[in-house]
Amino acid sequence: MRDDQVLSGAAVRKVYETDAYTVDRNPPLAVVLPETTEEVSAIVQWCRESRVPFTPRGAGTGLSGGAMPALGGIVISTKKLTKLLSTDLENRTMLAQTGIANLRITRMVEGDGLHFAPDPSSQSVSTLGGNIAMNSGGPHTLKYGVTVQHVLGVRMVLSHGEIVQIGGRCGEPPGYDLLSLVVGSEGTLGIVTEAWIVLTPIPEAIQTATACFPSVREASQAVAEIVKSGVLPAALEMMDRAVLDAVQAAFGLEFPSATQAMLLIECDGSPGQSSDDLHQLVEICKKSRAIEVKVARTADERMKLWTARKKGVGALGRIAPTVVTHDGVIPPSKLPEMLEEVYRVAEEHGIAVANIFHAGDGNLHPIFCFDEREPGKVDAVVKAGEEIIRKCIELGGSVTGEHGIGVEKVDFLPLMYDEASMALQGEIRTIFASDDLCNPCKVIPNAKGCIEHKVRWRGVAT
Ligand SMILES: Cc1cc2nc3c(=O)[nH]c(=O)nc-3n(C[C@H](O)[C@H](O)[C@H](O)COP(=O)(O)OP(=O)(O)OC[C@H]3O[C@@H](n4cnc5c(N)ncnc54)[C@H](O)[C@@H]3O)c2cc1C
Incomplete structure (x- = not known):
């Protein structure tokens, strides 16, 4: 590797000490920027021989501390693994390196009427590798599913530096479904360097509306009614008054003053079907006491309706x-x-x-x-x-919908699984990564230093 592929020094250590779960921090020794799978393999082998922990990192937008180097060591960044390797438009698949940003994939194929369907709200920067590691969803997951439904295969580097291929351009690999195991494994089973992904046709028609409600309870009851109706929207998102106040201040958007919550509803498909579906869902909102409903008539109006949802999190920085x-x-x-x-x-x-x-x-x-x-x-x-x-x-739910366990929720997994299931999870990790160097302390505390890390940042070992 060249010198410019290794970053070190105080400023670098500061930048890479955290991800978007900013309350937990620990600096790495250095950051490396490999450009090929073989370079990733060489770095991992060096880490193993030197007993240095390593942490895979995409864009660092993860919200559970997954890319934070809990025990220091080396951050292996995919920043330079951004090549598109091949596109097969006939079969709607693509092979790309995993440092490529999610939205860039769509931008490269939208002229051919295709897109990459998983759309986390961080999609302009979050990487394909991060999306795979977290099995990310997004506003359109309701209809199109999460990342695992859009990945056919991966090439990855295991914790001893071995390069393996799991699945491939045709998907449905024989034998155990290791692909489903790797997708969502939060960088604890190895580093995914290349992936075969599915490209999905852009829907023929898209209809979008917003509905404002006088209370959060009424908005959430409308959601329950929509789900019960059997009409499947492509997206059904909610924002409360605090978010609307922030986007009003930031972007001058207007909402009726009595609004306490807003739903954004999107239906897609053929022009007739998507309009009929949206009409039905708008009627449900009206029956659920919506005080204002807006239906976009043009693409520009549609984008405007999405503004609060797309920019809401950023606008909260004002608060x-x-x-x-x-x-x-x-x-x-x-x-x-x-x-x-x-x-x-x-x-x-x-x-x-x-x-x-x-x-x-x-x-x-x-x-x-x-x-x-x-x-x-x-x-x-x-x-x-x-x-x-x-x-x-x-209430019958789960500890995470899409942001993963990371370091944030390591104590919560045992709330959902019994001892035998937890042991099985640990054994699976050991099969892929038999030492404790590959993204330690994430998902399952797997190294002695994990407790020390926790005491360091929270002052307690819970
Ligand atoms: C404003 C905002 C909005 C968001 N919206 C959504 C949303 O709608 N839906 C959603 O699911 N998430 C969302 N997220 C969370 C986050 O963007 C996703 O989890 C995303 O997939 C992380 O991608 P990344 O490239 O930033 O990964 P990073 O944060 O860099 O890493 C995430 C995890 O993946 C591992 N990893 C990264 N690359 C690789 C690789 N190549 N091989 C193996 N492991 C790897 C890391 O070790 C870490 O454990 C949001 C975050 C922000 C800040």
């Missing part, structure tokens, strides 16, 4: 210097009860909260806005997050 996005999932019918609990917990801990999330999937994202320099605040945020996750489980 407080630190924002931490939580993630949990519940059956959508439980949304009214769950959201009441979110507001109650935030108030009890004295933290401002805003909600912007994939309501149709029941995938919550309470966002805590605070100043981490205030004594006790980080602890309060962590505790409030834990209470919310416990409520998700009580």
